[in-house]
Amino acid sequence: MDRRELLMLSGSLAVGLGASSLPRGAFAATGATVPASFKGPYIDLTTGKGNMLAAVRIDANLDESKQKWASVSGVVVGVRDGEALRDLFGFEVVSVARAWKQPDGVDGQSYRVLHRETILYSDLATGDILTEWHNPYIDERVRVVDVVNDPWNHFFAENIRPRGGPDYGGLNPTKEGALRPYSMRFYDAGNGMVMNQTHVNLYYRAALQPDKWPRESAGPMNRVSEFFTNVVKLEDLQNPDKTSVLHQGSWMRVTPWLPWMLMGQAPGHILYHSTVQSFDSLDGFKPKVRAHMEKHHPHMLEAPPKEYWEKPNLSSLEVYARDQKPAPVKTKP
Numbered sequence: 001m002d003r004r005e006l007l008m009l010s011g012s013l014a015v016g017l018g019a020s021s022l023p024r025g026a027f028a029a030t031g032a033t034v035p036a037s038f039k040g041p042y043i044d045l046t047t048g049k050g051n052m053l054a055a056v057r058i059d060a061n062l063d064e065s066k067q068k069w070a071s072v073s074g075v076v077v078g079v080r081d082g083e084a085l086r087d088l089f090g091f092e093v094v095s096v097a098r099a100w101k102q103p104d105g106v107d108g109q110s111y112r113v114l115h116r117e118t119i120l121y122s123d124l125a126t127g128d129i130l131t132e133w134h135n136p137y138i139d140e141r142v143r144v145v146d147v148v149n150d151p152w153n154h155f156f157a158e159n160i161r162p163r164g165g166p167d168y169g170g171l172n173p174t175k176e177g178a179l180r181p182y183s184m185r186f187y188d189a190g191n192g193m194v195m196n197q198t199h200v201n202l203y204y205r206a207a208l209q210p211d212k213w214p215r216e217s218a219g220p221m222n223r224v225s226e227f228f229t230n231v232v233k234l235e236d237l238q239n240p241d242k243t244s245v246l247h248q249g250s251w252m253r254v255t256p257w258l259p260w261m262l263m264g265q266a267p268g269h270i271l272y273h274s275t276v277q278s279f280d281s282l283d284g285f286k287p288k289v290r291a292h293m294e295k296h297h298p299h300m301l302e303a304p305p306k307e308y309w310e311k312p313n314l315s316s317l318e319v320y321a322r323d324q325k326p327a328p329v330k331t332k333p
Helices: 003-007 048-059 287-296 306-310 316-323
Strands: 068-079 086-105 108-122 132-135 140-143 147-149 154-157 187-190 193-205 221-233 248-255 269-279
Touching: 048 086, 048 108, 048 154, 048 221, 086 269, 086 287, 108 287, 108 306, 147 316
Parallel strands: none
Antiparallel strands: 068 086, 068 269, 086 108, 108 147, 108 154, 132 140, 187 193, 193 221, 221 248, 248 269
């Protein structure tokens, strides 16, 4: 049990995750007053089953022979006390997913979603994908490390037992909650659109400990928060011919300095701010993003095989600790 259980509450990075405080007028599956259009004609968004079918179609495709792609494009901002925030570099997320229906069980209907996710960093002026970057905070040129989350699987069920956060290989142990209907927490956004907003706030032991990773580690604990807004057409959700529905939205993440920035335990952190969109072909990606992926990470443009379900879901910080080596300690002049 890992981030899959948390993701049952809303989906992937490009869809949304975690439990949230709902905005005024928001609707949860247990609510009593909802728009009539939420209850049909195809799916009932007041039920766990209806929310599950909506989530799978947003995240992937009910047709298991088809894949679904999503991109997240934005800016990484540096945050330090005593100064204005600073735009540092851009970033691009490449996401691909395929659904896998499971036999009905105690949780009703359920789907596994086989998913891969890559994060690239880009020059703010040109959009070129970075392999090196001059860090103005330390006046040093550093090697940029792409994020390759392979896999980053999701699980959606008619009924769920939510957890307090992802397990991250045991670094963030959490307890399982009581069984309850799954809810995307949709609310009526007007103009035929529905929306959901989710927040997740975590504080857990870092895989990058300062004694082993003095230049990469921001400290013994990770404080990470993510904020999602997703918008989709209600008529698409209620159209039985659409086995997948496109969506747009935004994503923000508050996280420690990226390890490859070599900031060590310097005070401060970074903030990701971005827009999200999904599409049904590779043509939706920016040409420079797609070219980089085809050259350096071609397998990440295809959803993983079913046997990848057994692999753990790790965040970029845990993957860095697994795949990289500590940078040499910088000597004083």
